Amino acid sequence: MRIVAALLVAAFHIDALAPFADSSIARTYHSLFGQGGWAGVTFFFVLSGFVLTWAARPADTAAGFWRRRLFKLYPNHVLVLAAGVLLVIYLGIFPGTGIAVANLFLVHVWDWRFESWWGVNPVSWSLCCEVFFYACFPLLIGLVNRVRPSRLWIWVVAVTAAIAAVPSLAHAVLPDEAGSAALPIGITELWFINGFPPVRTLDFLLGIFLARMVKEGQLPRLPLVPALAVAVGGYVLSTQVPYEYGLAACTALPFGLLVAAATQADLRGSFSPFRNKPMVWLGQISYAFYLWHYLVLMWLADLFAERQPLSTAGNLGFIALALTVVVLLSWATFRWVETPMMRRFAVPRRRRPATATSSPDLVAQTASAPLAARGEGQRLGN
Template sequence: MTPPAPESRLPSLTGMRFLAAALVFAVHGAAAGAFRDIGAAADYFRFFGNAGALGVSFFFVLSGFVLTWSARPADTTTGFWRRRLWKIFPNHLVTFVVALVLLALIGTTVFTKQTVVTLFLLHAWMPDSSYVEAANNVSWSLSVELLFYLSFPLLIKAVNKIRPSRLWYAAGVGALLVVLMPVIAQHLLPATPHYSFLPVSWTQIWFVYVFPVVRLLEFLLGMIMARILLTGRWINLPIVPAAALTVVAYLVPIYVDHNPLFNYAAFTIVPLALLIPAAAAADVQGRRTWVSTRPMVWLGEISFAFYLVHYLVLKFGHRAFGSQPNIFGQPSGPAWSTPVAIAFLLGCFAVSVVAAWALYAAVERPVMRRWSRPKNSRPRQDAPQPHGVPADAR
């Protein structure tokens, strides 16, 4: 494949961001306890219980890919950090405050060491589930992304030194390391006490799923895949087979007995590493995809905000109807018949989209326009446009 121009727009990746965020919504909907029928709840969780892990892994690989794709020799480290921090912190601060207010309204103590650590996005480094579950639970991934952003100026120098002829070997090593992480956790970390209903400990889950250093491997793999496409080494795999391979990899663990630690990234890392450059290559070659349509691109633009608001909508929207234990014995809202439960989840999804649009329009977009660059700087002529390369991933 001929090396593409690095300023080429990649709207398909923008649209795919929303699909990944929707997968995270699906798993939180599965655990919300809205289903009165225990069998229906179990079936829902069986098929969507790993959806969030797939969505998060997609975001981490995508972050490495798009940051490498859009990197320019003229970029400075401080300028890069400035853009990234202004991108994630305003939305985080707004949803953090909203979460604390809502928790205070239901009588929960909000000023704790966990919330302080969460405020500064350091909670993913703590091997204690109470930190991940503090305030707005989903913000732990921003703690991971913060490591990505801080280390990117150094990592891009190292990745750029890999010879084009060796990039696929480097990608293979990266994918293999991701697969080995649950093996390491399984054999070197304590498996008890078990976390919730899973036959593994929180320490093992934290190491594989939350620990920023381990998740950095997926980010690095995304960087390498971007270099493969940029240097003309891509194998021209179409997006449809790549997507089909991802679906198959997602479905396999549903029907095959395995250690659940492999659900978080190991099963799907190779398909995701192929899917993202396949979608990017389609855009570079001018092939229209359904995820590059204007509605999908718009949804992709608000996907970061959607990711941050959806858990609060689900949790407190459900609680507003009352409180009783869900199928996991945790406090939750009432359980309904299957059609009503599905309607509730769809309603929360719609509310989350509206709330995400409001957060994007009132906070994220104006902040990025006003403060992401120094006052005297001019936009780069080759910078990706709003409907182009995704600025980041969540």
């Protein structure tokens, strides 16, 4: 499912970096994907809370959890950031050493100024939120585990309401700022609603509660196709409401229910379009895909700058070329950076199970195994 969200984010950025010359096609494309970036990231945040809760075991320690997260997140990030530094220097838009260093340590989104949280690789702002989630997770899961199973639904409703209330809170506490041609709301308001880590922790927390509901058998059976329809409906609604309410308020719960429904389908062994081998493989490379795609789009947009905006056929070719380059880079990064680093460092050697060193395809195996039977391999691979 991650690759679908990553493609939504990529489609959103294509709208900005590779516009169609035909105005009617450009409007149609924007109506379809103009909210894709916000929706895709919201999905990632909810999914993170769900998957980490699903994979958590009573014997887990905070140190072990943080170690796995560190070696999952940082190797890819450092590699792509290094490429990003070279690219922005080449393009003449290097934001400065201070911002680059903040981007390296994934703290740049704590600064609300656009040039800071945009950073070197713009999509890495979401990793700053993920780092905050991971830091809080041992505490959050301990508190959530104290909630009686019969009351979990109350907390799901409460967290969903809080997510929906964030735009109103932003209006109340932030100074008025004029929008721009690109955004109908001010940059500080966008940052607070969409990028401020404590606020986005609500999405993560929603995923935690939904995972517990599925684990405890407190969530009624959700057929996958209706859940998918609800998720699509939430996305469509996000394109119709005021901009600030379309960032997360309309999609967080529908996306969470979709993840829960897909999990139930996996547990039952019933059909899921996300569980076939091509989709599993694309899901495996999706983290690298997410990190690489904006830099590749910037590079190709610069190469084709003199021909922008492209014709419809030219733009479709541009998109196909960009996606091909991103997929190849993502596969190489997953194969030669992400997988070896997780296999070597995610679990201390004295505790690493024998299969972690004997199996050449550990991550692929854990990604395609049934959710209920992943055990230690799941904790290593997520």
